[in-house]
Structures are given as C-alpha cells and as structure tokens.
Amino acid sequence: MYPLPIDKWKPASRRLYKLSLPVALIVWLLPLLAVLLTSVRSSEELAEGNYWGWPRHFAMLENYREALITSPMLHYFWNSVLITVPAVAGSIALASMAGFALAIYRFRGNAALFATFVAGNFVPVQVLMIPVRDLSLKLGIYNTVGALILFHLSFQTGFCTLFLRNFIKQLPFELVEAARIEGANEWTVFFRIVLPLIRPALAALAILVFTFVWNDYFWALCLTQGDDAAPITVGVAALQGQWTTAWNLVSAGSVLAALPSVAMFFAMQRHFVAGLTFGATKG
Template identity: 85%
Template sequence: MYPMPVEKWKPAARRAYKLSLPVALLIWLLPMIAVLVTSVRSSEELSEGNYWGWPKHVTLIDNYREALTTSPMLHYFWNSVQITLPSVAGAIALAAMAGFALAVYRFPGNSTLFATFVAGNFVPIQVLMIPVRDLSLRLGLYNSVGGLILFHLSFQTGFCALFLRNFIKQLPFELIEAARIEGANEWTVFFKIVLPLIRPALAALAILVFTFVWNDYFWALCLTQGDDAAPITVGVAALKGQWTTAWNLVSAGSVLAAMPSVAMFFAMQKHFVAGLTFGATKG
C-alpha cells in the first residue's frame, strides 16, 4: 500500500535512482541557471548569439545597475512591498479567526460555508478577470495599491481559512474546554491557546501567501495601468523594448524581483517545514 523505502530497493534500482537525481536536478535548475548567467552577460555577446556559452566579459554590476536605473524599478519594488505585506497580514488574521470559528463552533451552515471556501479554490482565475476588473472600476479602485491589496486580501483569505481550519481541527479540543471551564472567554482562548499552538502553520502560510502575492503578474496586469500602482512583476516586463529586448537587463530584473521571496523562504525554512509536517504524526 505504501511505497517501499529506498534502502530496501534492489542494488541496481537504488544505484539508478541515485544517478538519476543529479540529472533531474540539473534539468530542473537549467532555466534558472540560464537566467543567472544571462544577467551577467554583455549585450554584445547576446547580439553575437552567445546564449549558452560562458560569458567572455562578466558585467554583473553594470547590468544590475542599469536594470535599476533605466526603469523605475525601486518604485515598482516599493509598490510590491506596500501590496504584499498588508495582504499577507490581513489574509492570515482574517483566516485565523475564520478557521477557528469553522473548526471549533458548530452552527447551521458550517459545512456549507466550509464547502464554499473549498470550492472557491478551484475556480479558474481567468474566469474572474472581467468581473473583477469591472468591479474595481465601479468602486474606484482600479489602478491603485489599495485595490490590489483588497483583491489579494479577498482571494487569499479563502485559501488561508481552509489551510488553518484543518490545522486547528487537529488540536485537542480538551484544551479549549479546559480553558473555558477556567473562565477564559473566546478571545482569550483564541489568542492565548490556539494561536501559539498553530504558530508553525502560520509561518508556513505566511511564506506561501507572500510568494503568491509577490510573484503575481496576472492580476497586477489586469488591475493596473501605468507605473503608479504597478508591482515589480509588471516592472520587469516593462524592461522589454518595443523593437529589441535587452535580455540581460530583463534577467537581472527577474533576479532582483525573485530575491525577496527566496530570502524569506531561507530565513523561515525551519518554520516552513515544521508547519507543513504539523500534525503528521500521532503520539
């Protein structure tokens, strides 16, 4: 029923597995390696067709400096910070309370509400493009940082509530009952008992939502126009020229745009792994 551990495989199969892992890893990393190498390659080499060879002249500082100065990249970066941080904090705060209510309380419509959260995660985002854009125009939120924050807050809360409800459901209900018997109100139970116990899940969810919002390009393109509220993903696309494209600058901008997500993951990797494995074992 369960996969056999690698240690119990036949020697030939185990050897083939160990040899195939580096090959698979190289194939998976090849596009990222190509972007990193292209980001330090000169425009002359790209014009000559040297796409995969080792760079003859490494122009690391020049390419990254030009990517930051030829377009308002810092402005795009600040927009992404303004959009992402409130969206992550708000979505997790609302989802924690919604997940607590769905996991602990029994009320009419509990299952229906939970099913709605589940079903909402399966709706293709392309279907919502025109209605969401029309709604943002009617509310006066089109091409604004506040509109993108409200959009991501609305769409990420459903996924976060589903995620946290399942974690809270695994907590021993006796802890909550004991706190109520001792006279603790519901807010005390939520803040003093539930939140500390699901801290790993909150950290893992923060990384996931941060990555989703920071790397979003589809909705940033649909709900913004110009540079006023555009995040860094749109800013990287703006580095492409009308007739020719300096792919070394686009690659440098892509690396700069990806650095916050990568840095956050490595900074909170321990909590991320603990959150994903929380409740996986009994006893």
C-alpha cells in the same frame, strides 16, 4: 497504503532512482542558471549569439545598475511591498479567525461554509478576470494599490482558511474545554491557546502567501495601467523594448524581483518545514 521507503526498494529501482535524481535536478536548475548567467553577460556577447557559453566579460554591476536606473524599479519594488505586506497580514488574520470558527464551533451550515471555501480554491482565476476588472472600475479603485490589496486579500483568504482550519482541527479539543472551564472567553482561547499552538503553520502559510502575492503577474496586469500602482513583476516586463529587448537587463531585473521571496524562504526555512510537518505524527 503508504509509499515504500527507498531503502526497501529493489536494487535496480534504487539505482535508477539515484541516477535520475541528478538529471532531474539539472533539468530543473538549467533555466535558473541561464537567467543568472544572462544577467551578468554583456550586451555585445548577446548580440554575437553567445547565449549558453561561459561569459567572456562579466558585466554584473553594469547590468544591475542599468536595470535599476533605466526603469523605476525601486518604485515598483515599493509598490510590491505596499501590496504584499497588508495582503499577507490581512489574509492570515481573517483566515485564522475563520479557521478557528469552522474547526471549534458546531453550527448549522458549518460543512456547507467549509465546502464553499474549498470550492473557491478550484475556480480558475482567468474566469474571474473580466468581472473583477469591471468591479474595480465600478468601485473607482482601478489602477490603485488598494485594488490589488483587496483582491489578493479576498482570493488568498479562502486558501488560508482551508489550510488553518485543518491544522486547528488537529489540536486537542480538551485544551479549549479546559480554558473555558477556567473562565477564559473565546478571544482568550483564540489568542492564548490556539494561536501559539499553530505558530509553525502560520509561518509556513506566511511564506506561501508572500510568494503567491509577490510573484503575481496576472492580477497586476489586469488591475493596473502605467507605473503608478504596478508591482515589480510588471516592472520587469517594462524592461522589454518595443523593437529589441536587452535580455541581460530583463534577467537582472528578474533576479532582483525574486530575491525577496528567496530571502524570506531561507530566513524562515525552519518554521516552514515545521509548519508543513505539524501534526504529521502523534506521540
């Protein structure tokens, strides 16, 4: 039923696993290393065709400075902050209340409502591209930061509700009953009992949703036009020229765009691991 621990594998299988693991790691890291090297490579070396060799001249400061100056990268960055922070906070707030209701209360249609949240996560986003764009035009919010906040909030809430409902379902229901016997109302139970217990899950979910929204390119491309409301993912694409592309600048912009997600993950790594393993064991 459960996977066999590695130390109990046959010697040949363990040896093959230990040999294949570094190979898989190198294959996975190779594109990232290529982007990092290209971001510090000079334009002259790229024109000569030196794509994979070690850079002869490091142009890190020049490339990153030019990536920030030649395009409104700081404007794109601020747009991403304005989009991501409300979308993450709003989706987690709504999902925590919805997950609490679905996990604690027994009412007619509970299973059907939960199934709706689950089914919504399997709808391909490409199918929704045209109706969502038409809806934003009818509402008059096309090419605004509010449109991206609204639609990220809508799409992420379903996944967050599925995630948090399962975590709250694992909590001992006796805690809720004891709080109710002591006279606590439902908001007190929610804020004082449930939320502190699922704090690791909230932290893990915040990292996941932050990464999803910050790195989104699809909806940013569908719901924005120009630089007014474009996030940083669209800004990196704007670094490409019409006839030629300075790949060192595009790589530098890509590294700058990825830094917030990486920094947030390492800052909250302990909470992320705790959230993913929350409820995995009983003791």
